[in-house]
Amino acid sequence: MRARVPGDKSLTQRALILAALATGESRLTGLLHGGDAASTAGALRALGAEIPALPPDGGEVRIQGVGLQGLRAPTGPLDLGNSGTGTRLLMGVLAGCDAKAVLTGDASLRQRPMARVIDPLTKMGASVQYLGEVGRLPVSIEGRRPLAAIDWPSPVASAQVKSAILLAGLTSGAFALVTEPRQSRDHTERLFRSVGVSVVEHPVAEGWRVEMRDPPETLRPLEFDVPGDVSSAAFLFAAAALGGAGPEGITVERVGLNPTRTAFLDVLERMGALIDIEMEGGSQAPDQEPVGDVSVRPGGLTATIVGGEEVPRLIDEIPLVAALGARAKGTTKISDAIELRAKESDRIDAVVKNLRGLGVEVTEYQDGLEVQGTDDPLRGQVRAFHDHRIAMSFSVLNTVRSCDIEVDDRAVAGVSFPGFWGLMAEVERARRRSE
């Protein structure tokens, strides 16, 4: 079967922010029409940006930018819902603006660590107050222009931290240099280049370094067709690898294939799936996002080991690797992934509890887990823990004929993947046709 997935969540939120800050009219297509995109768009509107409703079909959205200093203080708190990316990126934007704003979110977001972003922004000169528990939302943030230049050694490989610092430098006109222990996704760097911001990046002994030394005073408008989200496509790839769509597998068209995001495909191939990639021409430049069609066909899956440098390149797909590990021959080992404990849920805990509940043998570590593959039918209820990726990772196992798993909260998938359940039903139909 052939399919498309909704627009990339990371790129959609960055594109909306940069279009709002540009001078002139940006034209965006393929934007995600999901919960997180809606949260970020809503917050930008509350800050005075004119963002039209995001169409469900990815149709064109035109945004008249307010300029780098054009955002205004909102009249009430900004509610970012479930969106960690929206929250942290907007903290960076606000740090360099003449506006005071309170940011908050849903119960899951209010549990997530914010000091990793607030600390560098405070060091640059932004004034931030925690309104509840220290290190958590809600926070009040008051920007300043200019902020001090910063050279920040980030202890975590986090694109959200890196991007917040770069955005603070951009809105306040300050140098922003960041070193991270391993390279995290580089969407902000690529989009910055495409709106006229010069960013240099290179490996260093401590990891990966990104330098923005000369922030411009205005941004060019953005013309961007957001590719499908490879993290959403991953669920279809996994279903295809398990044989869920029959021997022909699944081709997902126009998926983002940024190399900082594609390690799940490497892992799936290592586990035995058959993968073909057809890159779209003209998307390889450093200010563009690589895009292609990806076909995955089933292969007998064997266990694998995931850790080290690979982890940031598939951080959002690790719960899915663990779920696949339950159907792979041998023991799948995941390490160096302590960051999973700070996502929309504690994803190590969520995966371990759900796998155990299904009767799978699992060992939990602080930074990962080991899963023992089994051929036994997996049946029962799993909990989503208010986390879209946990709900979707386990439901993929339902594409194995002997498995019957019920997810307690299906609606949560809409955060990043509206239409997910419909596509899973299509996968099932494709398998039935092939039988």
Ligand code: S3P
């Ligand atoms: C994201 C970065 C990652 C990822 C999240 C989206 C982004 O988080 O898990 O889903 O768009 O920058 P961290 O930067 O915290 O690792």
